């Protein structure tokens with residue numbers, strides 16, 4: 001399979017136009033196309049990369065294989081797609097941002113990040129290459145950390161001298177995903193790395209000129225044996241705390257935690273000592289507890305906000321959109337804060353730029369199923385205030401068909417003090433091997449606030465101002481757009497404010 005990498009077409013522009021168009025046209029036929037979430041016009045979308053603010057606009061790149069599902073031979077490599085936006089809502093697609101066209105990245109322009117430097121945007125990413133020096137079948141990875149500069153015309157100039165080359169001594173070829181940041185006039189980056197004993201870690205490196213990089217050492221966070229690889233680490237300081245986000249692979253699920261194929265989350269504590277990598281922190285928290293969330297990346301914008309992007313999807317999971325030759329979408333960007341020592345997340349306020357009709361209702365719920373009034377499409381920002389302290393449980397069904405035999409089910413179980421989202425009855429099943437429910441503890445003796453961003457084929461659920469968040473893809477029949485609610489063994493009070501979105 002790897003031998004196929006040789007002789008690949010390097011630039012999308014060299015693929016016959018009709019092949020590309022065929023893919024885009026097929027993707028357009030999908031009934032699952034999102035309304036306001038970033039997705040690819042064809043092919044696969046993965047990790048957000050280079051998320052930044054530069055030249056008066058937001059820049060978002062992502063892992064992209066435009067012809068991932070096509071029959072076009074010899075073009076399946078990863079590159080970075082490039083988008084820009086003034087408001088984090090309306091994105092302009094600038095096409096291929098970086099392609100895998102040099103000796104340093106010939107087998108994949110893997111994930112990385114960006115930082116404005118002077119009047120340019122510095123990009124730092126992993127160039128993936130495979131070699132088989134010893135024998136025909138002995139392929140192994142040689143990862144290069146690559147630097148590049150993008151000017152105000154969005155022209156990217158790659159640096160041909162690698163910043164760092166793996167495998168480093170004591171580590172395997174899994175060494176990737178640099179996330180750059182600046183502190184006290186010094187540049188730093190954290191990268192995911194695998195030790196020779198096959199445990200994952202994050203490596204801290206630093207530079208004063210962006211060319212010459214030194215290894216500070218591993219981030220010392222007392223998580224020595226925590227999965228076999230940490231992908232996409234991101235270190236930042238927020239509200240006087242240090243936060244290390246990453247995606248550990250190979251964790252066993254524990255109760256209602258770590259249910260997905262790969263995990264996402266963060267360590268939080270004191271600010272990291274950047275001289276030694278010492279990071280005094282507590283235990284690992286899942287950032288998003290839903291079914292589909294991975295490879296998150298943050299940026300700080302000029303308003304001072306810490307903003308999170310992530311792939312609403314997971315590696316190696318098959319999605320029904322593949323039939324239309326595309327997969328993946330981004331979450332709607334979220335603003336982060338620290339509250340009671342934990343990260344809280346909320347959709348950025350610019351969501352209001354999408355507001356159309358508003359529906360308000362106040363209901364007393366009981367055994368009888370009531371339909372909550374809303375428009376006949378699933379693009380909504382739903383804000384709920386729920387008092388279910390007098391009921392056994394309260395149920396909210398989204399993406400429901402007329403007789404509510406199909407739905408995405410949200411259960412607020414007062415008896416068990418638990419929130420559960422169940423995806424088993426939606427229409428098309430996905431990733432069922434990893435379970436059909438996700439849940440968390442929730443104190444339902446008191447009123448709770450629920451916020452749900454719904455789109456054609458996704459839901460992002462925020463509990464109590466984003467203390468717990470669940471993101472997921474939902475693939476239903478086209479006219480499953482109803483909302484139902486009921487409560488059992490007692491009544492519940494519900495106030496709903498629903499904004500339909502353009």
Ligand code: FRU
Pocket residue numbers: 046047063078110111112126176177231232294295315
């Ligand atoms: C995470 C990841 C990264 C890598 C990229 C390649 O999804 O595996 O570690 O850089 O995807 O597409």
